[in-house]
Amino acid sequence: MKKTIYFDNAATTSLHPEVLEEMMPYLTNVYGNGSSIHMMGRKAKSAVENARKKVAELLNTSPSEVFFTSGGTEANNTVINGCLNSLGVSNFITSPLEHHAVLHPLEFLEKKKALHLQLVKVDETGTVDLADLQNKLNEQPKSLVSLMHGNNELGNILDLQKVGELVKSKGGYFHSDTVQTIGKLPIDLQELKIDFLSGSGHKFHGPKGVGFLYINSNNRLNPFIHGGAQERNMRGGTENVAGIVGLAKAFELAVAKREERKSYILGIKEYFKAQIVEAIPGVTFNGASGDLENSLHHIINVSFPAHPDNQMLLFSLDIEGICVSGGSACSSGTDIGSHVLTTLNVPEERANVRFSFSVENTKEEVDEVILALKKILKK
Ligand SMILES: Cc1ncc(COP(=O)(O)O)c(C=O)c1O
Structure with missing residues (x-):
């Protein structure tokens, strides 16, 4: 498994x-x-x-x-x-x-x-x-x-x-x-x-x-x-x-452990950001989440360019054993979209995924997620 x-x-x-x-x-x-x-x-x-x-x-x-x-x-x-x-x-x-x-x-x-x-x-x-x-x-x-x-x-x-x-x-x-x-x-x-x-x-x-x-x-x-x-x-x-x-x-x-956890998690976020920018051309970050200094260290909200498999992105990640959210998890399962991203006028054809980290995550996991994304989104 x-x-x-x-x-x-x-x-x-x-x-x-x-x-x-x-x-x-x-x-x-x-x-x-x-x-x-x-x-x-x-x-x-x-x-x-x-x-x-x-x-x-x-x-x-x-x-x-x-x-x-x-x-x-x-x-x-x-x-x-x-x-x-x-x-x-x-x-x-x-x-x-x-x-x-x-x-x-x-x-x-x-x-x-x-x-x-x-x-x-x-x-x-x-x-x-x-x-x-x-x-x-x-x-x-x-x-x-x-x-x-x-x-x-x-x-x-x-x-x-x-x-x-x-x-x-x-x-x-x-x-x-x-x-x-x-x-x-x-x-x-x-x-x-x-x-x-x-x-x-x-x-x-x-x-x-x-x-x-x-x-x-x-x-x-x-x-x-x-x-x-x-x-x-x-x-x-x-x-x-x-x-x-x-x-x-x-x-x-x-x-x-606030400062210790913060610097570790920020390290994961920084690494994740650098890796995803390199791996998937055209990704952007919603809200302030791409600004490493001025956003919550545990959250990055990625906007993926239009792709025929975008609709299936969360599902495909789930199949790969990767748990993430499209918008807020509290309303997940309803698939009515995110009122937050709608307010920000994020274009509908883009897929948006919130990745959020804890001290239990590692850079190796980031590598695996990037590989999975590349596989799912390959043309
Ligand atoms: C910002 C914010 N407020 C409130 C809640 C709801 O908290 P609880 O699950 O404890 O009811 C959440 C949960 O996702 C949240 O992220």
Whole structure:
């Protein structure tokens, strides 16, 4: 059987063995419910609170501002619904390049006439037009601005400092979906002017189905999921203790090894870029992803010139044992194309593939992928 090559680390990552080890007691012996007052319950509760402390420390904030969720999607939905229902925000500004976990709840609520939605302009490289954002905020200062830190398809990076200062200077609220950047880029909440931030465990070698939401203590939101009094009444539902413990451990490892991982992964990306440019004439890179210094180090989004076999490219790579995404993996399987690439007016006849790397990838794997591409795309 062919060896699998996994170049889809923006979709999800493997679970780090040390993370699994940390989770194991909570998947086996320590199975108490964090809401129970007996010893087993207290052990579970204490594990959750220790994890909260760790996450808060890594973000340089207070544990009282960290809430665990089922992932990035729930964190984003909580912010949007919370701003609408608890803070009286009616104008929402986002970009057409956001993940569906932001765009779809906003579009759903707009359709129900619950809110007014504005899309900030972006240029053909996916850069957010901050002058347009400023104009929109001048007209509607008390808006929620939701802009992602790192784009999951293009690897574009937003200047959180700059945007935060702009939004807060106008009196708005600022949310950033940091799902692709947590543990990869430094985030210091004492330095940033940010109200809400979303993260997800499975993007940094933690478990799936667990994430967190930072809510600045100046803001009080009602829960999005109503139920028990868990998460200090912010999120009903028995805590995913093992998941939360795993998320915190994975985050800790990611921060401790951030620079080491970054330089290794950037080396893979640099090598991949050089090899593909040489092997396939006419390839270009979508968004900022081809700019090695100014894009996420783990993402490169390749645009292949028109070719009769383009339609089959992802399928053919899959046959070769190579896992990649065409656009965002979160909507893969639907084959409706990428709203991000559509916004950037990437010509339809080109095939677009997002390759995303982790520390587990090697240059030898890059060589194998380039060989496979050459084979698939040979005339
Ligand atoms: C930028 C971004 N936001 C949100 C999500 C959704 O996160 P989760 O899978 O934890 O719900 C993803 C997942 O691909 C993502 O890349």
